[in-house]
Amino acid sequence: MNPERHARTIKLTCSPLTCCSPHEAQAQCGVLAHTPPMPTPIDLPPSLDTPPALTVIETLRTELAVLQEAVQRVEVHEAPILTARYLATLGEREYKLLQLQVDVRAYRRRIELAQAVCNRGHKLDLRAVADIDASVNTELQEWHQALKQREQDLVLAHFNLKTMQLLPDDEVQRAKQAYRQLARWLHPDAHPENAALFARFWPAVQSAYRACDVDELETLVQVIARELPDVPPVADDEALAQHLKELIAAQARQLADLQAQPPMCYRVQLDDAVWVARRCAEMDLAIHLEAAQLAALVGRFADLTASAAPGQE
Numbered sequence: 001m002n003p004e005r006h007a008r009t010i011k012l013t014c015s016p017l018t019c020c021s022p023h024e025a026q027a028q029c030g031v032l033a034h035t036p037p038m039p040t041p042i043d044l045p046p047s048l049d050t051p052p053a054l055t056v057i058e059t060l061r062t063e064l065a066v067l068q069e070a071v072q073r074v075e076v077h078e079a080p081i082l083t084a085r086y087l088a089t090l091g092e093r094e095y096k097l098l099q100l101q102v103d104v105r106a107y108r109r110r111i112e113l114a115q116a117v118c119n120r121g122h123k124l125d126l127r128a129v130a131d132i133d134a135s136v137n138t139e140l141q142e143w144h145q146a147l148k149q150r151e152q153d154l155v156l157a158h159f160n161l162k163t164m165q166l167l168p169d170d171e172v173q174r175a176k177q178a179y180r181q182l183a184r185w186l187h188p189d190a191h192p193e194n195a196a197l198f199a200r201f202w203p204a205v206q207s208a209y210r211a212c213d214v215d216e217l218e219t220l221v222q223v224i225a226r227e228l229p230d231v232p233p234v235a236d237d238e239a240l241a242q243h244l245k246e247l248i249a250a251q252a253r254q255l256a257d258l259q260a261q262p263p264m265c266y267r268v269q270l271d272d273a274v275w276v277a278r279r280c281a282e283m284d285l286a287i288h289l290e291a292a293q294l295a296a297l298v299g300r301f302a303d304l305t306a307s308a309a310p311g312q313e
Contacts, residue, residue, distance in 0.1 A: 060244035065184035067251035082263035087157035093283040100290040107297035178217035
């Protein structure tokens with residue numbers, strides 16, 4: 001019998017009596033009111049006679065599994081939905097502002113290169129202008145890639161808002177519980193001795209969790225429960241406890257970092273109509289100012305290149 005499953009069963013049925021001797025346990029149940037003391041000790045199940053560290057270790061493993069599930073939930077489910085909401089609300093304005101910023105940067109660089117040609121006493125002909133455009137396009141390649149990526153993000157955001165569905169609360173809780181139990185059994189941070197089971201089943205666990213397939217997760221719990229090896233109870237191991245505490249601290253930091261970064265940091269603001277309206281107004285003003293700056297730069301560059309003649313072949 002797997003000691004973890006056995007320990008859970010004992011906890012549910014006998015936990016109020018575990019702090020007592022067999023004699024006291026019977027007294028609490030009212031048995032000794034009618035039955036004389038037993039002449040020999042009661043043979044308790046092995047899991048009731050394990051070292052105190054077992055409770056500490058398993059508590060730490062459970063805490064680690066809870067944090068692992070929370071990190072996965074943020075990365076796999078909550079962050080994509082919040083990203084889609086943020087981009088659907090503010091993404092179009094952000095994209096337009098970024099586009100203007102790229103154009104402003106490009107024309108500033110064109111003007112710098114055109115003035116450099118003139119300062120060297122060279123003629124600013126059409127060939128020189130073409131060379132300037134080519135140089136600027138190469139320099140701003142990363143910015144153009146960022147624009148392309150932002151455009152793709154906007155398309156994906158609108159698609160996700162149409163297709164993503166939030167699970168009912170009861171199904172969310174079932175998915176959490178199943179994933180936590182599977183992580184507690186399989187994850188190498190908690191049970192390195194189950195590495196073979198981790199390699200065999202973890203991809204299916206991740207796939208089911210990403211797909212919000214509660215039935216599949218609960219089926220995996222039943223299947224893997226039968227596959228777990230019988231191992232002796234965990235002995236008093238301060239090193240293992242310290243290792244688990246360090247892993248818990250690392251997972252807690254990762255979760256805090258995720259929640260402090262976009263899009264998670266906008267969870268509250270996106271539900272605040274006043275904040276959304278103010279943010280839209282701020283971005284509209286930034287777009288107006290950037291567009292005015294771009295118009296001035298375009299005019300200046302046009303003045304510099306107005307007398308450009310065709311280059312000599």
